[in-house]
Structure formats: C-alpha cells, structure tokens
Amino acid sequence: MDFGPHLFLATLEGAITAAVISLTAAGLSIVFGIMRVVNVAHGEFFMLGAVGAWWVTTAVGGHPAFGFAAALIAAPLFVGAIAALADRLVLFRLGYDPERTIVATIGILYVIQQVTLMTFGPDARPVEPPFNKRIPIPWLGIGENGLELTWPWGLATTTYKLAVIVAAAVILFGVWQFLSRTRFGLLMRATQLDREMATAFGIPVRKIYARVFGFGAAIAALGAVLIVPVQQAHYLMGTDPLLLSFIVVIIGGLGSLPGTIVAAVLIGMSDGIISVFFSPTLAKILATLLVAFVLVFRPQGLFGKAQA
Amino acid sequence: MHKTQKTTTPVTRRGALKTLGTGVGALAAVSAVPGFRFSQAHGSEPIRVGFQVHRTGIGAAYGRWYDRTTQAAAKRINDAGGINGRPLEIIAADDGTDPKRGAEVVEKLATQENCDVVFGTLFSHVVVGSAPRAGELKIPYFVVSEGHHVASGILNRYTLQPGITDVKSQVEAMAPFVVNNLGKKVTMVFPDYAFGHDHRDYFSAAVERSGGSIGALIPIPPTETSFTKYFPNIPQDTEVLYHVMVGPAVLTFVKELGEFFGSSGPQLFGFIDSLEAVDIGSSGLEFLNGSHFWEGFPRYAQADQSSHDAAYRAAVGVDANGASVSDPQDVSTYAHMFGCWETLNVIKAGMEAANYRGPNDRTALIEAVEAMNQIPLSDDHPQGSKLFNGKSHQVFGHQYISKVADGRLDLVHTTSIEDTMYPDEVDYTTQSF
Numbered sequence: 001m002d003f004g005p006h007l008f009l010a011t012l013e014g015a016i017t018a019a020v021i022s023l024t025a026a027g028l029s030i031v032f033g034i035m036r037v038v039n040v041a042h043g044e045f046f047m048l049g050a051v052g053a054w055w056v057t058t059a060v061g062g063h064p065a066f067g068f069a070a071a072l073i074a075a076p077l078f079v080g081a082i083a084a085l086a087d088r089l090v091l092f093r094l095g096y097d098p099e100r101t102i103v104a105t106i107g108i109l110y111v112i113q114q115v116t117l118m119t120f121g122p123d124a125r126p127v128e129p130p131f132n133k134r135i136p137i138p139w140l141g142i143g144e145n146g147l148e149l150t151w152p153w154g155l156a157t158t159t160y161k162l163a164v165i166v167a168a169a170v171i172l173f174g175v176w177q178f179l180s181r182t183r184f185g186l187l188m189r190a191t192q193l194d195r196e197m198a199t200a201f202g203i204p205v206r207k208i209y210a211r212v213f214g215f216g217a218a219i220a221a222l223g224a225v226l227i228v229p230v231q232q233a234h235y236l237m238g239t240d241p242l243l244l245s246f247i248v249v250i251i252g253g254l255g256s257l258p259g260t261i262v263a264a265v266l267i268g269m270s271d272g273i274i275s276v277f278f279s280p281t282l283a284k285i286l287a288t289l290l291v292a293f294v295l296v297f298r299p300q301g302l303f304g305k306a307q308a
Numbered sequence: 309m310h311k312t313q314k315t316t317t318p319v320t321r322r323g324a325l326k327t328l329g330t331g332v333g334a335l336a337a338v339s340a341v342p343g344f345r346f347s348q349a350h351g352s353e354p355i356r357v358g359f360q361v362h363r364t365g366i367g368a369a370y371g372r373w374y375d376r377t378t379q380a381a382a383k384r385i386n387d388a389g390g391i392n393g394r395p396l397e398i399i400a401a402d403d404g405t406d407p408k409r410g411a412e413v414v415e416k417l418a419t420q421e422n423c424d425v426v427f428g429t430l431f432s433h434v435v436v437g438s439a440p441r442a443g444e445l446k447i448p449y450f451v452v453s454e455g456h457h458v459a460s461g462i463l464n465r466y467t468l469q470p471g472i473t474d475v476k477s478q479v480e481a482m483a484p485f486v487v488n489n490l491g492k493k494v495t496m497v498f499p500d501y502a503f504g505h506d507h508r509d510y511f512s513a514a515v516e517r518s519g520g521s522i523g524a525l526i527p528i529p530p531t532e533t534s535f536t537k538y539f540p541n542i543p544q545d546t547e548v549l550y551h552v553m554v555g556p557a558v559l560t561f562v563k564e565l566g567e568f569f570g571s572s573g574p575q576l577f578g579f580i581d582s583l584e585a586v587d588i589g590s591s592g593l594e595f596l597n598g599s600h601f602w603e604g605f606p607r608y609a610q611a612d613q614s615s616h617d618a619a620y621r622a623a624v625g626v627d628a629n630g631a632s633v634s635d636p637q638d639v640s641t642y643a644h645m646f647g648c649w650e651t652l653n654v655i656k657a658g659m660e661a662a663n664y665r666g667p668n669d670r671t672a673l674i675e676a677v678e679a680m681n682q683i684p685l686s687d688d689h690p691q692g693s694k695l696f697n698g699k700s701h702q703v704f705g706h707q708y709i710s711k712v713a714d715g716r717l718d719l720v721h722t723t724s725i726e727d728t729m730y731p732d733e734v735d736y737t738t739q740s741f
Contacts, residue, residue: 122368124556
C-alpha cells in the first residue's frame with residue numbers, strides 16, 4: 001500500500017483505539033481524582049460491560065439494533081451498580097486507604113474475572129453491530145495523468161467504526177458537561193477539593209464516593225459496549241485497556257479529564273500508526289517509555305497540577 | 309449449635325493435634341507399605357491417563373472439544389473391555405493454555421495423580437514448555453499438537469505425536485496445490501509464536517520449491533484483538549493470501565480481512581485454524597465464498613463419507629455440519645480433535661503390545677509405539693490411514709483441501725501420505741531412557 005493511504009488507514013484505526021481508551025481512562029481518572037483510589041479492577045469493569053452487552057443482545061433478539069440499544073443502557077447501569085456495591089462492601093470498609101485499596105482492587109479484579117469465567121465461559125462471543133457497511137475511501141494522488149482520484153485496495157472503513165469515534169466524542173462531552181454543569185458534578189468536585197470541608201458542609205461524602213466509583217466503572221463499560229461489536233466479548237479482554245488506561249492517565253495527569261483525553265488521543269494514534277508501520281510491540285515499548293519519562297520529569301502528568 | 313458444643317467435651321487444641329497426628333501417621337504407614345494399592349486392586353485398577361487440557365486461556369474452544377472427543381474415545385474403549393482388561397480413567401487438569409502452568413500440570417498428573425501417561429496437549433508453546441518436565445519425570449507424554457517440535461528433535465524420547473500430523477508435513481503438501489491452482493505470489497499472515505513460525509518457515513520454503521514466491525511475511529501476536537492495522541503490509545501484487553490464526557479473536561480476524569478487501573483482493577488460502585469453532589455462516593463471512601482451506605479432517609460430512617467418520621461423529625456428538633448435536637451454534641474444532649481419539653487408540657494398542665501393567669512398563673510402552681508403522685483407516689483411526697515414524701515420533705497422514713461454497717466446506721483435494729513426507733531430522737530411538 002502507498003504511504004499516503006497507509007498512513008490514513010493507520011490514523012483511522014488509531015482513532016478507534018483512542019476513542020475507546022479515552023472513555024476507559026476517563027473513568028479511571030475520575031475515580032482517582034475524586035476518591036484517590038487507584039482502581040486496578042478497572043479493566044474488569046470494562047470487560048463486564050462487553051460481557052453484559054453480549055447477555056443483553058442475546059436476550060433481546062430481533063434486529064441487532066434493538067439489542068444493542070438496550071445494551072448501551074443496561075450494561076453500564078449493571079456494571080455501575082456492581083462497582084458501587086464493591087465500594088460499599090470493600091473500599092469503604094478499608095477507609096479508602098491508598099495502599100490497602102490497591103490490594104483490595106487486585107482482589108476484586110480476580111473475583112470478577114473468575115466469576116465471569118465460571119458463568120460466561122472461556123470463549124470469545126461476538127455481538128452483532130447495529131449497522132455495518134463497508135465504505136471504500138477514495139484517494140487523491142498524483143498518477144500518470146496528473147492529479148487523479150483512485151480507490152486504493154484495502155483503504156476502507158465501516159460505518160460502525162466511524163460511529164464508535166463519534167459516539168465516544170459525544171459521551172466525553174456529556175461527561176464533561178455533567179461534571180461542570182450539574183449539581184452532582186458540583187458535589188463531586190467539592191469532595192475532590194477537600195473531603196473534610198465537604199463533610200462539614202453536609203455533603204454526603206459516603207454516597208458520593210459510591211456513586212463516583214459506580215460512575216467511573218459505568219463509563220468504562222460504555223466504552224466496552226461500543227467496541228464489542230468490533231472485538232467480541234472475552235473474559236480476559238480487560239488487561240489491555242487497564243494497561244493503556246494507566247499509561248494514558250499517568251501521561252495526562254491523574255484526575256485531569258482534559259489531560260486524559262489529550263493523552264488518550266496521543267497514545268491511541270501513536271499505537272495505531274506505530275503498529276502499522278513498525279510493530280505493535282514497539283508501540284507498547286514507546287508508550288511505556290513515555291510513561292517513564294513523564295514520571296521522571298513531570299510526575300504530575302502533562303496536564304496535572306502539582307500536589308501542594 | 310453453640311449449645312451442643314458447650315455440653316459435649318470441648319475440643320482442645322492438644323486433642324485436635326493428637327487426632328490429626330494419628331491420622332497422618334496412619335496415612336504415612338499405609339503409603340509406606342509397598343504394593344498396598346496394587347495388591348488391593350490388581351487386575352481391576354484403572355489405567356490412569358492424565359489429560360492436559362486447555363480449559364481456559366486462548367485455547368479454550370479447542371480444549372472444550374478435545375475434552376468431549378477424549379471422553380467419547382475413553383467410553384468407547386471401556387465399553388469394548390478397556391485396556392488389557394483394565395478400565396481406562398481420564399484425569400483432566402487445566403493448564404490455562406499457559407506453558408508455565410503446563411509443566412506444573414504434567415508434574416501434578418505424574419506425581420500426585422499417579423497417572424500412567426500424560427496426553428492431549430495442543431498449543432505448541434505449552435508442549436514445548438511441558439515436554440522437558442515429562443522427560444525428567446520419565447512419563448510418556450502423548451501430544452496432539454500439530455507443531456513440528458516433536459519431529460524436529462528438540463524434545464525427548466518420552467514425547468510422542470502418534471495421532472495428528474505436524475505443520476511441516478501439512479504445509480509442504482499444501483504448497484504445490486496453492487502455487488499451481490491459486491497463484492504464484494504468496495503473502496503469509498500467521499500467529500507470532502512457535503506454531504506460526506513453523507508455518508512461516510516450512511510453507512515459504514515449499515512455495516519457493518514449487519516455483520512460487522513469497523511477497524511478505526506478516527506475524528500477528530496470538531493475543532491480538534484488532535487486525536486491520538496489519539493488513540496494509542500485504543503487497544498490492546499478492547496473488548494468494550495465506551492466512552492462519554489462532555486464539556479467541558479468530559472470528560474478528562476473518563471479519564476484518566473481509567472488511568479490508570471488500571469484493572476485490574487476492575485469492576485466499578487459509579488454515580481452518582482461522583475458523584475453528586466458528587460458524588462459517590456467521591454474518592460478515594460471506595466474502596469467504598470460493599476461498600480454500602486446509603482441513604485436518606473435513607468439518608462437513610462429505611457425499612462419500614466413510615462409515616468410520618459417521619461412527620466417530622455419532623460417538624462424539626457432532627452433526628453433519630461439524631457442530632454439536634445438542635447446539636448447532638456450538639461448532640467443533642473438527643480438523644484437530646480427531647487427534648485425541650486416535651492418540652488414545654494408539655496408547656491402547658501400545659499398552660496391549662507391551663503388556664503394560666504399571667509405571668515400570670513405561671519404557672516398554674514407548675518402544676511398542678515406536679515399533680508401530682502402518683496404521684490403516686478404521687473406527688480407531690477415522691481421519692484416514694497413516695504412517696508412524698518411530699524414529700521421529702511423528703505420524704504422517706492424508707491432508708484435505710476444501711472450498712467454501714454455499715456456506716459449507718466441500719472437499720476438493722486429498723493429498724497422498726507421500727506428499728507429506730520429509731527426511732528424518734532426529735532419531736529418538738538412539739536416546740537412552
């Protein structure tokens with residue numbers, strides 16, 4: 001494939017990765033920003049979203065679009081509820097102690113993964129996309145007769161993949177509006193700024209925490225529902241998103257939503273482009289190296305504010 | 309409950325320790341008496357076959373069907389009187405399709421479960437990780453893996469592959485067909501680990517011997533979930549795309565291949581591994597119509613189906629479309645799982661020839677299997693007649709090429725056994741036990 005179309009295709013694939021990671025990492029970032037909890041089980045909430053989407057689409061039947069629409073609502077709610085329950089049963093009882101919550105969320109990771117293995121099974125299961133049409137992309141290049149429009153072999157995407165990118169952008173905008181414009185968003189931000197002062201002002205911090213934990217998990221689950229028609233649901237699918245989310249959140253700055261989004265686009269795009277032109281392993285190596293540099297030279301992340 | 313405990317003699321720590329100590333002592337005494345188990349159950353004690361199975365991890369779909377095939381084969385052997393008058397017992401252990409756990413499972417089956425032999429491993433990296441432990445423990449290790457690692461000589465005398473052919477013989481037999489019928493410029497897409505490297509090395513060499521050429525070699529990690537980014541590396545002048553993929557994401561792989569090429573694109577020749585346990589009628593796979601696949605054993609019952617294939621399907625519970633009789637969505641790994649059935653029958657024949665009585669006869673069992681040569685088509689060996697090479701511990705057999713038409717696979721070419729033979733690379737019989 002020529003360089004131009006090749007790069008374009010790589011960018012498209014990178015944009016899909018970026019879309020899904022930005023949702024997953026946003027969830028992780030919100031949970032850390034407000035609760036100061038490093039949620040190692042975050043990737044499993046992502047996986048639960050995909051598995052939930054499979055259950056819902058299988059149960060609904062009829063045209064794939066009905067099942068998918070139902071999954072878009074039901075799967076994140078279900079995952080959010082499980083996360084809120086985990087907060088109440090585990091994290092709250094540990095007093096949100098940073099070290100102990102890391103170990104506790106590792107435990108939650110294994111519990112969720114093994115319960116999924118025991119119920120859903122070890123197979124990857126496909127979810128039908130609500131719509132999926134192949135779109136060949138024309139390319140304007142200089143050929144034998146000067147400037148001409150060609151249809152390079154393999155330069156194509158699908159309507160569904162484009163929809164994933166748009167949907168992720170819309171959801172992120174919604175999350176940002178929710179945090180900055182609603183009363184609940186205000187309470188969340190107040191809790192983030194000063195937990196004790198928020199308690200003194202009568203903000204129900206306990207409830208806020210449970211909801212924030214559920215909310216963060218639900219956003220990851222939403223990302224998973226979007227990607228599952230492209231990737232299939234599988235009980236081990238949470239590992240990669242977890243790793244990429246941590247990379248993104250560290251680069252972007254823990255707790256900074258704009259930083260998370262910028263870092264997700266950066267990592268997603270470079271992952272797509274480097275994988276295409278070199279190798280996927282090199283893409284992971286470079287991303288991890290970038291994390292190391294950020295941690296050494298700018299530990300608060302590119303967009304994070306230094307801790308007082 | 310609390311009340312009754314209070315009224316009866318309380319269990320003191322010392323008392324509990326005493327009871328426990330007596331128990332342990334008794335147990336030790338029993339196991340110290342040599343031949344205790346044997347004298348109690350001589351003649352009727354089952355032959356214990358350890359089954360290393362990929363129940364979880366990336367090989368899970370294969371593991372499920374390897375298990376069903378193995379259970380069906382064991383039942384058939386037991387219904388016909390067992391081995392040397394003793395019943396066959398399958399002791400399964402999951403290795404998570406993980407090489408490290410694989411070695412642990414072999415050890416557990418050999419030392420804790422007291423198995424006579426270990427069998428059934430498929431994924432080549434697990435075989436390579438487990439076989440050295442089997443050799444150290446001196447337990448016969450019958451793999452059902454396809455990898456060339458047995459015949460290449462890197463393993464040991466305790467590892468044998470008598471029930472399924474290896475990748476080198478498969479791909480060398482495919483190359484002339486591909487070059488003569490589909491096209492001369494070939495690009496290969498393969499999983500980036502031992503099994504895929506066998507494909508890469510032996511198929512590309514065979515294509516060049518047949519007068520074709522290799523355009524590009526594209527490795528993909530077996531844990532990958534998104535594939536479109538690899539496809540632009542396929543050169544424009546490719547005439548045949550040779551694809552083989554494994555792992556849970558194979559359906560995504562094939563779908564994205566279709567989305568990439570659309571209606572144009574090269575001829576496709578795939579190893580059925582890319583579609584094992586996947587329904588060919590799945591949405592998004594329509595583009596496969598007219599493409600060719602290697603099959604170890606035709607998934608769809610063919611017009612000239614043998615009585616052996618029919619009996620084997622019925623025993624395992626597979627319908628004429630290669631899916632479970634109880635769930636048509638549950639498609640089998642038909643091109644591979646016959647290997648479990650045939651390997652168990654080889655173990656049975658070997659144990660009978662060696663008059664196998666217990667672990668002391670393990671080397672006699674290996675020698676008996678090494679002495680095997682002609683294996684005729686039969687209910688024991690429904691996939692076809694075979695030749696076993698005792699020196700390289702590898703079996704050779706017919707290979708099948710099918711074409712996709714109307715949502716099913718129709719057999720278009722069967723290779724001879726001679727097409728699949730290559731010079732020996734090792735003589736395990738010269739190694740000491």
